[in-house]
Amino acid sequence: VIDKHAAHERILYEKLKSEKSEGGRQLLLSPVNVSLSKDEYTAVTENFDVIRDAGFLIEDFGSGSVIVRECPIDLTVDDIRDFIAEMAGYLIKNKKELTTEKQDWILHNIACRAAVKAGNKTTEYETVKFVEKLLSMPEIRFCPHGRPVITELSKYDIEKQFGRIQ
Numbered sequence: 506v507i508d509k510h511a512a513h514e515r516i517l518y519e520k521l522k523s524e525k526s527e528g529g530r531q532l533l534l535s536p537v538n539v540s541l542s543k544d545e546y547t548a549v550t551e552n553f554d555v556i557r558d559a560g561f562l563i564e565d566f567g568s569g570s571v572i573v574r575e576c577p578i579d580l581t582v583d584d585i586r587d588f589i590a591e592m593a594g595y596l597i598k599n600k601k602e603l604t605t606e607k608q609d610w611i612l613h614n615i616a617c618r619a620a621v622k623a624g625n626k627t628t629e630y631e632t633v634k635f636v637e638k639l640l641s642m643p644e645i646r647f648c649p650h651g652r653p654v655i656t657e658l659s660k661y662d663i664e665k666q667f668g669r670i671q
Contacts, residue, residue, distance in 0.1 A: 506655070506656050506657075506658060507636065507639065507654065507655050508648075508652065508653070508654050508655070509621055509627075509635070510620050510621055510622060510623060510648075511620075511647075511648035511650075511652050511653070511654045512635075512639050512645065512648070512654035512655065513620040513621045513635070514616045514617050514620035514648045514649060514650075515616070515645045515647065515648045515649060515654055516638065516639070516642070516645060517615075517616040517619055517620055518612055518613060518616035518648075518649045519642075519644075519645065521560070521577065521612045521615060521616060522609075522612055529560055529577055529578045530560050530561075530562070530575045530576065530577060530578060531575060531576060531577070531578045532574065532575050533573065533574060533575060533576065533582065536572045536573060536574045537572070537573040537576075537582065537585045537586060538566060538570055538571075538572055539570060539571050539572075539573060539585070539586050539589045539590070540569060540570050541569050541570065541571065541589070541590065541593055542569070543569060544593075544597050545590060545593035545594065545597065546569045546570075546571070546593075548593045548596035548597045549563065549571055549589065549592070549593050549596065550565050550571070551596075552596050555596075555611070556592070556611075559577070559611035559612065559615070560575070560576065560577035560578075560580075560615070561573060561575060561576050561577070561589075562574045562575035562576075563589070571589070573585050573589065577615050577619075580615050580618060580619055581618070581619070584618050588614065588615070588618065591614065592611060592614070595610055612649075613649040613650070616649060617649070617650075639654070639655070
């Protein structure tokens with residue numbers, strides 16, 4: 506049994522991590538203006554390098570706002586404002602943490618937001634290709650948050666669940 510969201514999240518996370526989001530950016534047709542509180546604004550403007558390494562091109566727009574011109578290719582435009590605010594909150598709470606930990610958190614969140622969600626339909630072909638890819642990557646057995654992506658139920662386990670075996 507495969508948790509499709511958790512597996513897809515981990516696959517995306519590994520992809521982002523290996524690319525370090527370089528070349529995995531999309532130029533936005535319309536830049537996104539993000540209004541932030543004073544603390545959020547300070548956290549974001551003081552960490553442009555961390556944010557750039559995570560695949561964003563953000564510029565100071567003044568008066569507590571930033572403009573997002575590029576974002577990771579796997580992130581939808583609709584999620585940008587929420588993600589920047591979330592990231593700012595994280596940066597405020599963890600000022601003493603290493604940059605690499607901040608980047609890792611950012612990549613986790615990008616992967617989680619971009620991963621397939623419950624109820625998303627996939628064709629049989631897409632499902633087969635997804636399972637083939639997952640099984641070809643033996644290092645992917647847990648999502649970035651630590652949940653298992655795959656578990657095995659044997660015939661014995663199923664029969665025991667239905668009371669056929671004691």
